[in-house]
Amino acid sequence: MRWSRYFIPTLKEDPAEAEVVSHRLLLRAGMVRRLTSGIYTYLPAGWRSLLKISEIIRREMTRYHAVELLMPAVQPGDLWKETGRWEAYGKELLRFRDRHDRDYCIGPTHEEVITDLVRREISSYRQLPLNLYQIQTKFRDEIRPRFGLMRGREFIMKDAYSFDRDEAGAAQSYEWMHKAYVSIFEKLGLRFRAVEADTGAIGGSLSHEFMVLADTGEDVIATCSQCDFAANLEKAEVECQGPDCPECSLPPEQVFTPGMHTVSQVAGYLNVPQRKVLKTLLYDADGRSVAALVRGDRELNEVKLKNVLGAQSLELASKEQVEKWTGAGLGFAGPVGLRVDRMVADLELRLETDWITGANVEDAHLMHVDLKRDSRINGYHDLRSITREDPCPRCAGTIRMTKGIEVGHIFRLGTKYSRSMHALFLDEQGVEQPMIMGCYGIGVSRVLAACIEQNHDDHGIIFTPAVAPFETVIIALNPRDELVQKNARDIYSRLIAHGVDVLLDDRDERPGFKFKDCDLVGFPLQIVVGARGIKNKVVEVKERHSGQRHELPLEDFWTGFQKVRQRVREHFGLTSG
């Protein structure tokens, strides 16, 4: 491909609408353009990268026995009513009606459609297992789309669904997908981590997320320095053992704490460490009042709380609710005498006593509180987020925190959908059984954004060879110079003949302009053909990621080029090919 005939509208200045790196660079590198909020056109270079990502996904999915198909984007509402998600899904589901006034939606995911297909076509255990996937545009009407491709409303996703006849088969399918995902992200040349994840609204028992590691990631990952434990902070369980501590020897005592709303204020005022103060957080969980207690120096983990409560929705109580439940203003809630439907405490609160808590009285706290003696806790659970001070829950190692971008998620669904939609088969005994399902997603367009978040510098994108729209660009400096032109074309044809993915920058532009453009778009390898080099029978090859340049003799250029290319591939953890 010649750049002069291609279409990469680069921007010299930062677009005002883009804040995050990937969004900014995708726009500047002429890879995407916004059509409307959260909806983007993939320009040729961006689309080419997406195709490369998709191809790697296809290859690995196939390797692990998944079969590609393509389902409709528009889905009938009736299917969603079968599973109850027509009501449950919320406003992210874009619903509309056709001319006959029938309900439809644009698919944000395809459990219903695939389950409907499979229940019609599969009736015997002999037809199982089956794993079907597609790469398709999805639509979720996000409350707030942002960060360009990172969280668009329309996005490209690979979604796979497995159907098995028993738990062992389902476990095997899950295992294969896990392997396929590891292989996919390795082949993309990304630094990533598979972590244990919360199953969230999709439900099911086991779940892993695949995180591309990047400082700008929104998710926090807890990893162990010694074993292979890695989990989303939302999920990472906290190890907490030890005997219950004996009852506090002192009776509760009310103290005056005027205007002291926060834990740090109270601790400072009473001159005690924050860990001696209890945080009492009040929530509205599906309309019921809930109090959750953690140590003052800890962070409550809302995902854990939600799971413990088995709640559909969980919201911090409003100021009005707090006043109603505690009888005091914000900041004076405590477990003693609190009138809520349910009160839960973090596990570690059993290990100590003599707490300072809110008194449920304006401007007052209680000292010497013993939870067992003075309050009615409904249960002790793992409610807080793991910290660097905690031991690894699997071994004695220490916990580290890393940031990541979620690009893949795999779930064991069990029979949630197969039961509600009657996706049944006959087993060897002729007994009807629900199929056991799994689902496996990769945000294809998000992978592109994540790749850029992970690999960029001040000059622009640094694509991995696998994701780059072109692995190599040949910069013909001054293409009006016939010798330069001829040599550039020569190299171009030779590389094409060797199957190298190469773009020829034959534009009639000044050298600096072209260098800047090539750095911006982030081609991993730049071959610079200039009059100066030609005279000495050399061309220069630059590694985008390191900036290192290699002068290669024109004669036997291919051999020299292969070496540099190999170096670059190795840098991204890629093997030959």
Add this chain to the structure above:
RNA sequence: CGGGAUGUGGCUCAGUCUGGCUAGAGCGCAGCGUUCGGGACGCUGAGGCCGCAGGUUCGAAUCCUGCCAUCCCGACCA
């Protein structure tokens, strides 16, 4: 949906507070000339119902009201 901000040539912005003359700059674009290994320079030129709709005023990009759009901060997610 709540909080904040912004809408002015294709892009980035000034001008708005304190209303007034022909609405500006840089980049980009077109033509000519010079230049040609890190986003060149000179000259000439095209391009704007100042987000939309009302209102105030002799006069509105500027003041008022309403609406729309986009971006940023919180609850959702690949």
